[in-house]
Amino acid sequence: MKILLIEDEAALSDSILTYLREEGHTCELATDFRSAGLKADIYDYDCVVVDITLPGGSGLEIISDLKKKGSEAGIIIISAKNSLDDKISGLDLGADDYLTKPFHLSELNSRIKSIIRRRTFKGSKEITFQEISIVPEEMIVNVHHKPVVLTKKEFDLLIYFISNQNRVITKESIAEHLWGDDMDSADSFDFIYSHIKNLRKKLLEKGSEDYIQTVYGIGYKFAKK
Amino acid sequence: MKLLSKTNRYYITAALIVFLIGTGVCYFLLTRIMNEEVNEQLHTKAAAIKSDLDVMETIPEHFISPGDGASIKLYCNCTPSSTPEYLRDTTIYSADAKEDLTYRKYTFYYTPKRAEKQVSTYLITIKKALFEEDDLLIAIGKAMFFLFALLLLVMFEVNRRISKKLWKPFYESISRVEEFTVSQGDVLIFSPSGIQEFDELNHVLYEMTRKISEDYHSLKDFSENASHEIQTPLAIIKTKLELLMQAEGLKEAQLKLISDAYESAGRLSKLNQALILLTRIGNKQFSETKIVKFDELIRARLTHFKELIDHKGLVLDLNLQGGPEKEMNPALADILLSNLLGNAIKHNHPGGNMTIRTNKDEISISNTGVSVAQDPTHFFERFRKGDASSDSLGLGLAIVKQICEESGIVASYSYQEGIHTLLLKFQSASS
Numbered sequence: 001m002k003i004l005l006i007e008d009e010a011a012l013s014d015s016i017l018t019y020l021r022e023e024g025h026t027c028e029l030a031t032d033f034r035s036a037g038l039k040a041d042i043y044d045y046d047c048v049v050v051d052i053t054l055p056g057g058s059g060l061e062i063i064s065d066l067k068k069k070g071s072e073a074g075i076i077i078i079s080a081k082n083s084l085d086d087k088i089s090g091l092d093l094g095a096d097d098y099l100t101k102p103f104h105l106s107e108l109n110s111r112i113k114s115i116i117r118r119r120t121f122k123g124s125k126e127i128t129f130q131e132i133s134i135v136p137e138e139m140i141v142n143v144h145h146k147p148v149v150l151t152k153k154e155f156d157l158l159i160y161f162i163s164n165q166n167r168v169i170t171k172e173s174i175a176e177h178l179w180g181d182d183m184d185s186a187d188s189f190d191f192i193y194s195h196i197k198n199l200r201k202k203l204l205e206k207g208s209e210d211y212i213q214t215v216y217g218i219g220y221k222f223a224k225k
Numbered sequence: 226m227k228l229l230s231k232t233n234r235y236y237i238t239a240a241l242i243v244f245l246i247g248t249g250v251c252y253f254l255l256t257r258i259m260n261e262e263v264n265e266q267l268h269t270k271a272a273a274i275k276s277d278l279d280v281m282e283t284i285p286e287h288f289i290s291p292g293d294g295a296s297i298k299l300y301c302n303c304t305p306s307s308t309p310e311y312l313r314d315t316t317i318y319s320a321d322a323k324e325d326l327t328y329r330k331y332t333f334y335y336t337p338k339r340a341e342k343q344v345s346t347y348l349i350t351i352k353k354a355l356f357e358e359d360d361l362l363i364a365i366g367k368a369m370f371f372l373f374a375l376l377l378l379v380m381f382e383v384n385r386r387i388s389k390k391l392w393k394p395f396y397e398s399i400s401r402v403e404e405f406t407v408s409q410g411d412v413l414i415f416s417p418s419g420i421q422e423f424d425e426l427n428h429v430l431y432e433m434t435r436k437i438s439e440d441y442h443s444l445k446d447f448s449e450n451a452s453h454e455i456q457t458p459l460a461i462i463k464t465k466l467e468l469l470m471q472a473e474g475l476k477e478a479q480l481k482l483i484s485d486a487y488e489s490a491g492r493l494s495k496l497n498q499a500l501i502l503l504t505r506i507g508n509k510q511f512s513e514t515k516i517v518k519f520d521e522l523i524r525a526r527l528t529h530f531k532e533l534i535d536h537k538g539l540v541l542d543l544n545l546q547g548g549p550e551k552e553m554n555p556a557l558a559d560i561l562l563s564n565l566l567g568n569a570i571k572h573n574h575p576g577g578n579m580t581i582r583t584n585k586d587e588i589s590i591s592n593t594g595v596s597v598a599q600d601p602t603h604f605f606e607r608f609r610k611g612d613a614s615s616d617s618l619g620l621g622l623a624i625v626k627q628i629c630e631e632s633g634i635v636a637s638y639s640y641q642e643g644i645h646t647l648l649l650k651f652q653s654a655s656s
Contacts, residue, residue: 009457009460009461011461011465012457012460012461012464015461015464015465015467015468016464018468019464019467019468019471022471080453080454080456080457080460081453084556100456100498101456101457101459101460102456102459102460102461102462102463102464102490102494103460103463104463104467105464105467105468106467153532167471168467168470168471170467170470170484170487172487172488172491190536191532191533191536194536215470215480216477216480216481216484217477217480217481217484217485218470218480218483218484218487
C-alpha cells in the first residue's frame with residue numbers, strides 16, 4: 001500500500017516511517033506544506049497521514065485539496081492539539097480519523113489498515129492469519145472454518161493483534177484502543193488481561209495455535225512461534 | 226478603627242489642649258485686668274477723698290466711718306516726715322454672704338492742703354471687694370466647656386458629612402476592586418472622582434489590574450503553548466521506545482527498562498493532556514452549550530463502563546428519578562460524568578457497591594472504599610491523591626471542580642461509614 005506521511009518533525013516521521021515500512025507499505029514523506037501539496041497532487045496514495053500544523057500552511061488545506069481532486073485516499077489527521085474544533089473541521093472536510101499526539105505506533109498502524117480495508121475493499125476483505133480468518137464488516141471469526149463467538153471487545157482485540165502481528169504491543173496501547181483516552185490505563189490492565197485470557201481460550205478451543213505471547217513487562221505479541 | 230474616628234480622636238485631643246491653655250490664658254488675663262481695675266478705682270476714690278478733705282473744714286461724721294468700708298482717722302496734728310501708702314488684700318467674714326470675702330485695702334496718709342496753721346494728717350483706708358478667683362475660674366471653665374462641647378458637636382457632624390461625601394469615590398473603588406476577578410479577563414476602569422488623591426489611587430489600581438490581567442493571560446497562553454509543545458517530543462519518545470521494543474533478542478532486564486520509560490512517558494503525556502484540559506476549561510474554550518439530560522448521559526456512560534463494573538464485581542444501585550437537565554457544554558458534561566463514574570469504580574474494592582441517585586436538582590454518586598486520611602476539603606485540589614502511592618494523576622477531581630465551577634454546579638465530597646459520596650447540586654435545573 002502507498003502511504004504519504006506529512007509531518008515536519010523529523011524524529012517523529014522517522015519512527016512512523018520505520019514502523020510502517022516494516023509492515024510492507026511504500027511510504028513517502030513530505031515535511032512542509034508546499035512539498036506535501038505537490039506530492040498529494042501528483043501521486044495517488046491509499047492513505048495520507050497528515051499533521052495539521054505544518055511549516056507554510058495548514059494540513060486541513062491539503063485535506064480539502066485532496067477531496068476537491070476526488071482522491072480516494074484514506075486520510076488520518078495527527079495533531080498535537082487535542083482540539084475538538086480541529087477534529088470536527090478535519091472530519092467535516094472528509095478525513096477518516098483523528099489521532100492526538102502522542103499516539104501509539106501500533107494504534108496508527110491499526111487505523112491505517114482499517115481505513116485501507118474500508119476504502120479499498122469496501123470492508124469485504126477477509127483478514128487471515130494462519131488458520132484464523134475474519135470478516136470485519138460482519139464480525140465473523142473462523143478458526144479452521146469453524147465459527148468462534150467473540151464479544152465486541154475480544155473481536156476488536158483480535159483485529160488489533162492481527163493488524164500489528166509480529167509486533168510487540170504495549171498494554172497501554174491496547175487499553176487505549178479498547179477504551180479510548182478517558183480510561184485510566186493502569187486500572188484496566190487487569191481487565192485487559194482477562195479479555196486476552198478469554199480470547200486465547202476461545203481460539204484454542206476451536207483448535208487454533210496459541211499466537212498470543214506475553215512480552216515481559218511491556219505487553220503482548222501476536223505471532224507464529 | 227475608621228479613619229473618621231481616628232481623625233476625630235486627634236481633633237478632640239488637640240481641641241482639649243487648646244481649650245485648657247485657653248482657659249488658663251483667659252483666667253490670667255481677666256484677673257490681671259480686674260486687679261488693675263480695682264486698683265484704679267481705689268486710686269480714683271482716694272483722689273476724691275483727698276480733694277474732699279482739701280475743701281472741708283471738719284470731717285463729717287459719716288465720712289469717718291463711711292458704709293463702703295472706708296475709714297478716715299485723724300492721725301496726728303502734724304506733718305509726718307514720711308507718708309507711706311500701701312495696698313493690701315485681706316479677708317473679711319461677711320455675715321450676709323456667710324463666707325470670707327476678699328477685699329483690697331488701700332491705706333494712705335493725707336495732709337489736706339488748707340490755708341490753716343493747724344495741720345492735721347489723716348490715715349485713710351479704703352477697700353473694695355475683689356471678684357472671687359474661684360468663681361472666676363469656674364465661670365471661665367463653664368464657658369470654655371460649653372464652647373468645647375459645641376465645637377466638638379459641630380466638628381463631628383461636619384466631619385461626618387464631609388467624609389461621607391469625600392470618601393464616596395474611595396468606597397466605590399473598593400467595591401470595584403472587590404468584584405475584580407482576574408480570570409474574567411477584564412480591567413478595572415474608574416470614572417474620575419475629581420479628587421487628585423483618589424484619581425491617583427484609581428490610576429494605580431487600573432495600571433495594577435491591567436498588568437495582572439496581562440500577566441495572567443500571557444501565563445495562561447504560555448502554559449497552553451508549553452503543554453502543546455511538550456506533546457511532540459513526548460510523541461517522539463514514545464514512538465522511539467515502541468520501535469526499540471520491537472528489536473530482536475532483548476533481555477528481560479532491558480525490556481523492563483524500556484517498559485518503565487514507556488510507562489512514564491505515557492503518564493507524562495496523560496498528565497499534560499489533563500493540564501491542557503484544565504487550562505482550556507479555564508480559558509472558556511468550551512463555550513458551545515446545549516441542554517444536557519443527565520439521566521440519559523449517566524446511562525450512556527454506564528454502558529461504556531459496564532464491562533469494567535462487571536469485571537470488578539460491583540453491585541450497581543441505579544436510582545434515576547428524573548435527573549437534572551442543564552444547559553452546558555456536552556463535552557464537559559461527558560468528561561464530568563466519566564471522571565466521577567471512573568473514580569467510583571477505580572476507588573472501589575472488588576465486589577463493592579456503587580450507588581447513583583438523581584433527582585431534579587441533584588446527582589449523587591457513592592461507592593464503597595477504604596477511608597482516606599486526608600482532609601476532604603483538599604480533595605478537589607490539583608495533584609491531591611487519597612493514596613499518595615497510587616498511580617493516578619490526582620487531577621480527576623480538579624477537573625471535576627473546574628467543570629462544575631464553569632457550569633454553575635456545586636460539587637461536594639463526604640465520607641461516612643465506608644461510603645464515599647460525591648454530590649452535585651444544580652442550582653437551577655434547565656436554566
